[in-house]
Every structure is written in C-alpha cells, then in structure tokens.
Amino acid sequence: MELVWQTVVNGWVTSFSYAVLAVGLALIFGVSRLANFAWGEFFMVGAYMVWLLYTVGGWPFPVALLGAMGVVAGIGLITEVSIFRRLRGNISATFMAATGLIYVLQVLVGQVWGVGRTKPVIPPLAGSLEIFGASVGWQRVVIIPAGIAMIGGLWLFLHRVKLGQALRATSQDAEAATLQGVNPNRMALLAMGIASAMAGAAGALLSPIYSVTPYMGTRIILMVFIIVVFGGVGSIEGAFLASIILGFTYAVITTLADSTIATIVSAVIMATVLAFRPQGLLGREKA
Amino acid sequence: MRKHNLSRPHAGLVVSIAFVCVVPFFLREYYVGVATELLIFIILALSFRVILTTGGWNLAHYVVMGAGAYFSAIMVKDFGWPFWAALPLAGLVAALVGLLLSYPLSRMREFAYLIGSFAMGEAIRLSWNRLDYPFGGPAGITDIPRPSPWSIPGLPTIDFSQAIPYYFLVMVVMLVCLFAMYRIDRSRLGDIFKSIYSQDILAENVGINVVANKRLAIVIGSFFAGICGVLFGHYHGSIDPAVFSLGPLIILLAWLAVGGIKTFTGPIIGTVFFVLLAEGLRPLAAWRPLVYGLVLIAVLLFIPGGLEGLPAMVSTWFKKLRRRIKRE
Numbered sequence: 001m002e003l004v005w006q007t008v009v010n011g012w013v014t015s016f017s018y019a020v021l022a023v024g025l026a027l028i029f030g031v032s033r034l035a036n037f038a039w040g041e042f043f044m045v046g047a048y049m050v051w052l053l054y055t056v057g058g059w060p061f062p063v064a065l066l067g068a069m070g071v072v073a074g075i076g077l078i079t080e081v082s083i084f085r086r087l088r089g090n091i092s093a094t095f096m097a098a099t100g101l102i103y104v105l106q107v108l109v110g111q112v113w114g115v116g117r118t119k120p121v122i123p124p125l126a127g128s129l130e131i132f133g134a135s136v137g138w139q140r141v142v143i144i145p146a147g148i149a150m151i152g153g154l155w156l157f158l159h160r161v162k163l164g165q166a167l168r169a170t171s172q173d174a175e176a177a178t179l180q181g182v183n184p185n186r187m188a189l190l191a192m193g194i195a196s197a198m199a200g201a202a203g204a205l206l207s208p209i210y211s212v213t214p215y216m217g218t219r220i221i222l223m224v225f226i227i228v229v230f231g232g233v234g235s236i237e238g239a240f241l242a243s244i245i246l247g248f249t250y251a252v253i254t255t256l257a258d259s260t261i262a263t264i265v266s267a268v269i270m271a272t273v274l275a276f277r278p279q280g281l282l283g284r285e286k287a
Numbered sequence: 288m289r290k291h292n293l294s295r296p297h298a299g300l301v302v303s304i305a306f307v308c309v310v311p312f313f314l315r316e317y318y319v320g321v322a323t324e325l326l327i328f329i330i331l332a333l334s335f336r337v338i339l340t341t342g343g344w345n346l347a348h349y350v351v352m353g354a355g356a357y358f359s360a361i362m363v364k365d366f367g368w369p370f371w372a373a374l375p376l377a378g379l380v381a382a383l384v385g386l387l388l389s390y391p392l393s394r395m396r397e398f399a400y401l402i403g404s405f406a407m408g409e410a411i412r413l414s415w416n417r418l419d420y421p422f423g424g425p426a427g428i429t430d431i432p433r434p435s436p437w438s439i440p441g442l443p444t445i446d447f448s449q450a451i452p453y454y455f456l457v458m459v460v461m462l463v464c465l466f467a468m469y470r471i472d473r474s475r476l477g478d479i480f481k482s483i484y485s486q487d488i489l490a491e492n493v494g495i496n497v498v499a500n501k502r503l504a505i506v507i508g509s510f511f512a513g514i515c516g517v518l519f520g521h522y523h524g525s526i527d528p529a530v531f532s533l534g535p536l537i538i539l540l541a542w543l544a545v546g547g548i549k550t551f552t553g554p555i556i557g558t559v560f561f562v563l564l565a566e567g568l569r570p571l572a573a574w575r576p577l578v579y580g581l582v583l584i585a586v587l588l589f590i591p592g593g594l595e596g597l598p599a600m601v602s603t604w605f606k607k608l609r610r611r612i613k614r615e
Contacts, residue, residue: 035398086588091397092344096544097587099537103580111573218533222409225402233398260417267410274403275391 005134007255013140015247016147020202021220022227022239023151024195030171030234032188034084034094038101039224040217042196046072046203047212048109051119061124068204069197075105076196080189088188102217110214123208139208146205150198151240157194158236167191171234223250223266230270232283242281246270304462311454319450320522325562326454326461327518332542332554333468334511339548340477341504342484344401347388347408348512349539353531354411355381355513356520360431361421363521370434374460374517381513382506384411389502416528427527431520457518464511471507472551480504534576541583547593556594 021043028034036042049068053059059067079101087093113119123139158164169177170187178184210216227246231238246266253262274280307326311319331352338345355377362368362376388407395403415422422428433453437445447453471477482490483497491497520526538561546557561579568575590597 029398035401037401083584083588092401093544093587093591095344095401096540097584099540100580100583100587102533103537103576104584107574107577107580111577115573221533222406226406229399229402229406258417260413264410264413264417267406271391271403271407271410274399275394278394278396278399280399 002133003255005132006136007251009129009131009134009136009141010255011248011251012144013136014251015244016143017202017206018220018224018227018247019240019243020143020147020150020198021224022231022243023154023236024198025224026228026231026234026236026239027154027167027171027191028188028195029228030236031167031174031191032080032084032088032184033091034088034188034192035091035098036084037095037098037221037225038079038105038217039199040219040221041102041105042072042075042199042217043203043206043220044212044214044217045075045105045109046200047121047207047210047216048113048119048203049200050204050207051121051212052113054124055119055121065201065204069200072200072203073193073197076192076199077189080192084192085185085188106214106217115214118211118213121207121212137209143202143205146201150201154194154198154236163190222263226266226270230273230280232280235280235282238280238282307458311451316450319454321562321566323450323454323457323522324519325558326457327515327522328542328558328562329555330461330464330511330518331515331539332546332558333465333551334508334515335539335543336548336551336554337468337471337480337508337511338504339543340472340480340484341501342487343392343501343505344404344540345388345392345505345508346401346405346536346540347411348404348508349531349536350408350412351381351384351388351509352512352516352519353415353526353528354384355516356526356531357415357422357428357516358513359517360428360520360526364428364431365421370432370517370521374514377517378510378513381516382510385505385509385512386502388509389505392505393498393501412528412531423527425528427525427530428520429525431524431526433521433524453522457522460514460518464514468511469551476500476503538579541579543593544583545586545593547595549592550595553593553595560594 021039025036025039028036046068049071050061050064053064053067054061057064083097083101084094087097123137125138125142128135128137129141156164158168166177166182167187167190169180170182170184174184177187210219223246227242228239230246231240231242246269249269250259250262250266253265311322314322331348335345335348338348358380359370359373359377362373363370388404391407392400392404415427416425418424433447434456436447439445445452447456479490479495479500482495483500487497542557542561543554544557545560546555547553564578564582565575568578571578586593590600592600
C-alpha cells in the first residue's frame with residue numbers, strides 16, 4: 001500500500017516536472033513553428049544559475065529561482081531575435097539551428113564552470129511529505145504547486161488577457177492574426193520569453209534532485225518532446241494532458257522495472273498513437 | 288531529357304578516385320585512419336540524403352546505422368560468420384529496421400516527424416543499453432574482429448587489420464555504394480523522390496504513391512546506413528550505445544545542412560569540411576562542439592543552400608555588383 005501511494009505521489013511529481021517544460025515548448029511551436037531542440041539545455045542553464053547564485057553565491061533560493069528564470073528568458077529572447085526569427089517558416093532549418101545551439105550551450109557551460117563533477121545544490125526545503133506511510137521529499141513535491149501556479153497563470157493569461165488572446169490567435173492562424181493587427185514577431189518573442197522563463201524555473205526547482213552537469217538536458221529532452229508530440233503539436237492543453245498520462249506511465253514503470261524501460265515504453269506508446277492519430281491527442285487536423 | 292556534359296564530371300571523377308587511391312601512401316597511420324572514417328561517413332551522409340530527397344529528416348538514421356553495426360558484430364564475433372556474409376546481410380537488417388520505422392513515420396509530418404523518428408531511434412538505442420545479451424549493455428561489444436586476411440597464391444597476404452588494406456576495403460565498398468546511390472538519384476525513382484519533396488500534393492495528384500515512395504526512400508537509405516555500420520564497427524573494433532547517441536547525430540545533421548542536399552556532392556562537401564575542421568581543431572578538442580554549432584548556425588543563416596550553393600551565390604553576387612558598376 002505504501003508503494004502504491006509512493007508511486008502516486010511520484011507520478012504527480014514526474015507529471016508536473018515534464019508539464020512545466022512541455023507546455024512552454026508547445027506554446028513556442030504553436031506560435032512560431034519552432035521545434036526548439038535545445039530545450040533541455042535551457043533547462044540545464046536554469047539549474048546552473050541556481051548552483052551559481054544559491055550554492056556558490058549564497059543568495060536565498062527564491063532569488064536564485066528568479067535569477068534563473070531571468071537568465072534563461074534572456075537566452076531565449078536573444079536566440080529568438082538573432083537566429084530563429086531569421087529562419088522562421090523553415091521548420092527543418094530552425095530545428096537544425098537549435099541542435100547547433102545544444103552544442104554551443106553545453107560547451108560554454110562546461111568550459112566556464114568545469115565539466116568534471118556534478119554541481120551540488122543542497123535542497124532548500126528539508127524534510128519530507130508523509131502520506132499514508134509513503135514519504136516523498138518536499139523538494140520533489142514543490143514542483144506540483146509551482147507547476148500549477150505557472151501553468152494556471154499561463155492559462156489565465158492566454159484566455160483572459162488581451163495579449164494572451166493575441167498569442168492564441170497567432171497559434172491558431174498566424175496569417176489571420178496578422179491581418180487583425182497582431183505582430184507575429186512580437187508574439188514569437190513573447191511566447192519565447194514566457195516559455196524560456198518556465199524552462200529556467202523547472203531547471204531551478206529540479207536542480208537539487210537532478211545531478212547538475214552540462215549534459216543533464218539530454219536526459220530530459222526525449223521525454224519532453226515525446227509528450228509534446230503525443231499531446232498534439234502546438235496544443236497546450238494536449239501537452240498538459242500528455243504530461244500527466246506519460247508522467248504516470250513513467251512513474252509506474254520505473255517502480256515496477258526501471259527508468260530505461262519506462263522511456264522505451266513511452267516512445268512506443270507515442271509511435272503507436274501517432275500511427276493511428278497523426279495529430280496527437282488534442283492536436284488540430286494538420287500537425 | 289537530361290543533356291549534360293559527360294566528359295567534365297567523368298574527368299573530375301577519375302581524378303578524385305585516383306586521389307583517393309594514392310593518398311593513403313603519403314599519410315601517417317593515424318591519418319589513414321581519419322581518411323578511412325571519412326569514407327565511411329561519406330556513405331552515411333549520402334545514405335541520409337536518399338531519405339532527405341523526399342523531405343524526411345529521419346533522426347533515427349544514426350541508430351539504423353548502429354543496427355547494422357550491432358548485427359554484424361554479433362554475427363561475426365559470437366557466431367563466427369565471415370565478414371563478407373555479414374556485410375550485405377547487415378544492410379538488409381538495417382533496411383528491415385528502416386521499414387518498421389517507416390510505418391509510423393509515413394504518417395507523421397514536420398515537428399512530429401522529427402521527434403517521432405528521434406524517439407523511436409532512442410527506444411531502439413536504449414534497448415541495446417538495457418539488454419546485456421546479445422548487445423552487451425552499456426559497455427557494448429568489444430574485440431570485434433577485422434575481416435580475415437586474404438592470401439592469394441603468388442601475392443603477399445592482404446591483412447585487413449592493417450590500416451592501408453582496410454582503407455582500400457572501405458574505399459571499394461564506398462565506390463560501390465556511391466555508384467548505386469548515384470544511379471538511384473539519376474533514375475526515375477530519384478525524380479519521384481524529389482517531386483515528393485518539392486510538391487507532395489501535386490505528386491499525389493499525378494498518380495505517385497507518396498506514402499509508399501517515402502517508405503521506399505527510408506528502406507533504401509537504411510540499407511546503406513547498415514553497410515556503414517558494419518564498416519564502422521569492424522574498423523573501431525568496439526561499439527556501444529553511446530556511439531549512436533544524440534551528440535554524433537547532431538554532427539551528421541551538420542554535415543548535410545552545411546554541405547547542402549540538393550546535389551550529390553553537397554553531403555560529400557559537408558562531410559569533408561567537418562572532418563578537416565575536426566582535425567584542424569584537435570588542439571582545442573573541448574571547444575570543438577561549440578565551433579561545430581556556430582558553423583552550423585552561421586551557414587543556416589548566411590548560406591541557406593549550404594556550401595554546395597556557395598559558387599552560385601557568389602556568381603550572382605558578382606553579377607549584381609557588375610550591373611551596379613555599369614549603371615554608375
């Protein structure tokens with residue numbers, strides 16, 4: 001029974017860890033048709049910022065979290081303006097540029113702060129949550145309220161705020177939105193800023209429980225991309241739903257077998273679903 | 288239909304083959320190894336181009352090459368097959384893997400195609416990582432033997448464990464593969480593939496079975512990738528799942544993006560460029576990926592057709608310049 005509860009809590013933790021990353025990625029793809037393969041490296045930079053500001057610099061954790069969000073959002077905005085905007089419309093070219101960015105960020109971080117040992121980040125939240133005999137460290141649980149706040153905030157922004165509605169309009173039909181006076185470049189920038197800040201926050205919040213290395217992004221990127229495709233490319237609701245389905249699948253299989261098998265099963269589920277429903281769970285007709 | 292000057296490309300071809308034949312005798316052993324790898328990579332880049340002519344960035348391609356490498360390593364090492372039997376069969380096994388991948392892939396587009404192919408490739412690669420038998424788990428397979436020596440009466444024995452004989456083995460296989468892929472590229476099938484890339488709806492409407500042809504392109508490309516895998520595995524003597532991971536895959540993408548994919552020579556230019564760059568940057572080994580990434584991004588931004596399009600770009604640029612001077 002304890003194992004069941006343990007798995008349930010782990011399932012939610014895994015789901016929200018992925019959701020924060022996947023929702024942002026889906027938002028960017030919807031608005032600017034950019035498959036940002038360097039997403040794992042954005043996450044990695046967020047984790048490094050926490051190490052730098054919190055562990056080395058001795059700043060309080062919330063400040064380090066905001067710093068990580070700011071720095072990663074900055075990287076997102078700079079790359080959007082200097083690279084991705086110029087390649088807009090050519091999906092394979094933007095994708096390739098993003099793969100180039102993977103190398104650039106990995107090497108820069110590795111050469112500036114050293115490749116060797118993992119960077120220690122002491123969990124700022126001590127103790128653990130006890131439910132029905134199961135025990136999960138607070139540092140792992142904190143991603144759930146943080147994820148609800150960020151994704152909920154994003155949802156409200158997209159549906160209740162005029163600027164957010166413009167963002168959704170661009171995602172649904174960029175041409176029609178442009179005709180209504182929405183500037184697609186500004187929307188792409190806005191989407192990139194919001195999503196990058198979320199990726200930075202995910203890296204920051206998960207840094208105490210992941211080993212912080214320049215290559216930590218490659219571990220997480222596969223699952224995040226599987227989720228975005230499974231949920232329906234460009235669909236934020238789909239990405240969120242897929243995060244929960246695959247997050248739980250992953251947690252259960254990790255408990256029963258191991259994480260490698262869990263990843264393989266997730267990839268097979270995605271491939272099977274796409275073979276019958278190419279647009280994914282909640283995607284529109286043309287993915 | 289296709290009138291092109293036959294003598295010029297043939298002269299160029301003869302010169303390049305002669306160059307490739309002579310060059311190992313002037314190189315140190317280390318550089319013969321680099322050259323051997325370059326020839327293997329050229330087959331890989333061109334095999335990827337077969338799929339790319341239909342527009343599919345199949346990110347499982349590197350893993351498909353790994354499937355060929357694993358098949359041949361297991362068959363030769365554990366079952367005592369001769370290398371020469373494993374070589375074509377590994378190609379067929381890779382083609383089979385390609386065929387399986389092509390079913391879901393033929394239904395995916397754009398973003399889904401990129402990620403779907405990457406995820407399926409990773410699923411295969413992780414299963415090598417997970418299964419100790421027969422794939423050797425994370426440590427992979429070591430001590431993969433080179434092909435057994437040839438002793439022809441009256442001639443000195445050809446020992447493939449030495450650098451130059453193996454170089455020539457790879458070269459002969461490469462020439463056969465390149466010839467086959469060139470013929471496919473120039474055939475009606477090659478035209479069909481390219482029509483799918485440029486106008487898939489139009490192609491469908493003139494009676495081309497787009498899905499079947501996309502699948503066929505994946506199967507053909509995978510076959511040659513499997514051959515590459517065999518040459519690669521028996522050259523290095525060991526393979527493990529990390530060899531076929533995301534890092535090297537990015538370099539494969541960079542060869543094609545930087546070289547260009549419109550012509551047959553584009554991928555060759557890209558591969559040669561990156562292998563030379565890698566050797567030039569050897570003192571700065573840790574910074575190498577950064578340079579690769581920056582070169583890739585710079586080419587995408589400033590030379591959109593890749594290096595193969597550079598001469599045309601420069602000549603139009605000059606024409607414009609001349610016109611402007613005339614006007615003034």
